[in-house]
Amino acid sequence: MYTRSSEFGVIVVASTNPPPPHPPTSFFSYIERTEEGTRERADHEGILEKTEMDISSSFSPAMDDEYEKLIRRMNPPRVVIDNETCKNATVIQVDSANRPGILLEVVQVLTDLDLIITKAYISSDGGWFMDVFNVTDQDGNKIMDDEILDYIKKVLGPDSCFTSSLRSVGVKPSDDHTAIELTGCDRPGLLSEVSAVLTHLKCNVVSAEVWTHNMRAAAVMHVTDEETGSAITDPERLTRIKELLCNVLKGSNKSRGAKTVVSHGVTLSARRLHQMMFADRDYERTDDDVLDEKQRPNVEVVNWYDKDYSVVTIRSKDRPKLLFDTVCTLTDMQYVVFHANIDAEGPEAYQEYYIRHLDGSPVNSDAERDRLMHCLEAAIERRASEGLKLELCTTDRVGLLANVTRIFRENSLTVTRAEVTTKDGKAANTFYVQDASGYPMDPKTIDSIRQTIGQTILHVKGSSEESKPVVQESPTRFLFGGLFKSRSFVNFGLVRSYS
Numbered sequence: 001m002y003t004r005s006s007e008f009g010v011i012v013v014a015s016t017n018p019p020p021p022h023p024p025t026s027f028f029s030y031i032e033r034t035e036e037g038t039r040e041r042a043d044h045e046g047i048l049e050k051t052e053m054d055i056s057s058s059f060s061p062a063m064d065d066e067y068e069k070l071i072r073r074m075n076p077p078r079v080v081i082d083n084e085t086c087k088n089a090t091v092i093q094v095d096s097a098n099r100p101g102i103l104l105e106v107v108q109v110l111t112d113l114d115l116i117i118t119k120a121y122i123s124s125d126g127g128w129f130m131d132v133f134n135v136t137d138q139d140g141n142k143i144m145d146d147e148i149l150d151y152i153k154k155v156l157g158p159d160s161c162f163t164s165s166l167r168s169v170g171v172k173p174s175d176d177h178t179a180i181e182l183t184g185c186d187r188p189g190l191l192s193e194v195s196a197v198l199t200h201l202k203c204n205v206v207s208a209e210v211w212t213h214n215m216r217a218a219a220v221m222h223v224t225d226e227e228t229g230s231a232i233t234d235p236e237r238l239t240r241i242k243e244l245l246c247n248v249l250k251g252s253n254k255s256r257g258a259k260t261v262v263s264h265g266v267t268l269s270a271r272r273l274h275q276m277m278f279a280d281r282d283y284e285r286t287d288d289d290v291l292d293e294k295q296r297p298n299v300e301v302v303n304w305y306d307k308d309y310s311v312v313t314i315r316s317k318d319r320p321k322l323l324f325d326t327v328c329t330l331t332d333m334q335y336v337v338f339h340a341n342i343d344a345e346g347p348e349a350y351q352e353y354y355i356r357h358l359d360g361s362p363v364n365s366d367a368e369r370d371r372l373m374h375c376l377e378a379a380i381e382r383r384a385s386e387g388l389k390l391e392l393c394t395t396d397r398v399g400l401l402a403n404v405t406r407i408f409r410e411n412s413l414t415v416t417r418a419e420v421t422t423k424d425g426k427a428a429n430t431f432y433v434q435d436a437s438g439y440p441m442d443p444k445t446i447d448s449i450r451q452t453i454g455q456t457i458l459h460v461k462g463s464s465e466e467s468k469p470v471v472q473e474s475p476t477r478f479l480f481g482g483l484f485k486s487r488s489f490v491n492f493g494l495v496r497s498y499s
Contacts, residue, residue: 076158081149083142089118089134090143094156098129100358103340104324104331106131108268109155111324113148114138120323122340138320177206177222178232180241181272183280184249184258186217188436189409191418193248194219195402201241202226204398208420209269213382216282220269221420226398238262270321274328274379283371283378297380299373303362309338309354310362312372316380318349326351329379333372334358386416387432388441389461394454396427404429407452411445412436 077096085091094106103122110117110133119134137143182194191210198205198221208221225232232238242260249258259280297316304311314326323342330337330353339354356362363369392404401420408415414436420429435441450458 077156079153079157081152083144086134089136092133092135092152094131096129098124098127101331102129103131103337104327106156107324107327109152110135111321115143116320117323117342118345120340120342122337125338175231177224179263180221180223180245181261181276182219182221182245182249183276184217186212186215187251190217192402192405192409194245195405197244197248198223199399199402203232203241205401205420206422208418209273210418211273211277211382212416213277213378214282216277216280218273218276218280220272270324271328274325275332277378277382278332278375283374285374297377299376301363301369301372308362309356312353312355314351314376316349318344318347319385321383322349322380323351325379325383326376329375330355333375383417385432387434390431390433391459391461392427392429392457394427394457396422396425400427404453407449408433411449
């Protein structure tokens with residue numbers, strides 16, 4: 001046994017075995033040096049010795065909750081936060097008994113706090129989970145706010161509430177609003193129609209997140225009753241809302257299905273959107289997909305047969321929440337991350353995962369490998385911020401989203417992504433917009449929209465470089481906008497027929 005110092009502190013290593021003779025990446029040597037050390041730590045903390053097959057088989061959604069609680073009481077999680085070791089980041093170390101979905105839970109907590117993860121080392125072999133994250137705030141500074149640091153220790157530490165297996169990750173019941181989930185074919189003006197129908201049905205959109213990708217659209221919208229300001233519970237009214245929204249989503253396109261779900265149990269919007277678009281197979285490429293391969297993230301999957309791992313490497317332009325998106329997809333595809341190395345200190349992010357199926361096997365076929373690569377590419381692309389960023393801050397009111405998207409549509413703008421939030425009667429909405437025709441954004445159009453909505457209400461963020469259009473096979477792939485000024489909203493016949 002020997003010790004090795006690093007920027008993350010001192011690592012205790014219980015094996016001096018050399019790395020495999022032909023490792024695909026340098027991180028393989030890290031695994032060789034730490035695998036047995038992780039097992040030793042698990043034994044030291046009281047975890048029963050298990051073979052790798054035993055460990056793999058323990059990753060089951062049906063694992064008994066009482067057993068999980070017992071393991072948690074015997075081996076409570078430990079969170080260490082260090083602002084001294086690294087000069088340009090806060091180091092957060094999380095140790096706990098391993099269980100399904102724990103990596104996603106930790107990453108989700110850090111992501112929800114809008115922290116930037118610049119580096120991470122992950123190891124969960126041997127029944128014990130050990131994670132080290134280098135994090136900063138949005139401005140690249142260390143996390144010095146005691147309230148945030150205490151929150152991390154409380155949520156991830158021994159005093160955190162028990163949640164059962166990966167089925168509970170991100171799930172929160174709510175009586176304050178009704179959740180509406182929408183998936184369907186992308187087409188111009190769809191969100192304007194959906195928002196108009198909700199306004200007609202006396203529903204107020206208090207929050208929403210909308211993504212578009214590969215000619216598919218998905219949205220999670222939280223609505224309240226216009227009069228009471230609370231969740232909508234009347235079964236007949238909910239049925240009518242569901243039917244009318246489903247009709248809007250179907251439109252005249254019968255080639256792909258549309259789906260509307262209304263509920264009071266709410267999953268974290270970003271995680272649910274990934275699940276919805278994955279179920280809708282947005283990762284399947286069409287024959288006329290002309291997106292330049294250079295613009296796609298670089299995803300590779302190879303098998304390391306000596307260790308029965310599949311090694312996933314990802315190189316892409318870095319952006320906030322990228323780690324969450326990839327870990328979320330691996331988790332939802334029923335893969336377990338045993339080791340990982342994350343480096344996002346520069347403009348390009350590098351991620352390396354060592355994974356197996358829940359049953360302990362690596363990726364078994366070329367078809368599975370291609371599917372995994374396409375799904376990870378889609379997960380990275382869904383939240384890509386294409387277009388000019390517009391921020392709307394104003395007093396909330398019923399129909400606000402419908403009015404704003406109508407103005408975008410009438411000015412031939414298309415929105416590639418949107419986030420809608422309200423707090424204390426104030427609306428804070430973010431839209432990423434592009435010219436629907438694919439030409440560079442006309443500053444006069446933006447000025448006209450700002451004058452219509454209010455220059456003190458609608459603000460332009462980002463640069464002209466970010467607003468350059470991305471080559472698309474058809475303008476109809478966009479969810480919002482894309483309608484010419486000469487075309488009236490009711491020309492589609494949708495809102496009129498449902499009102």
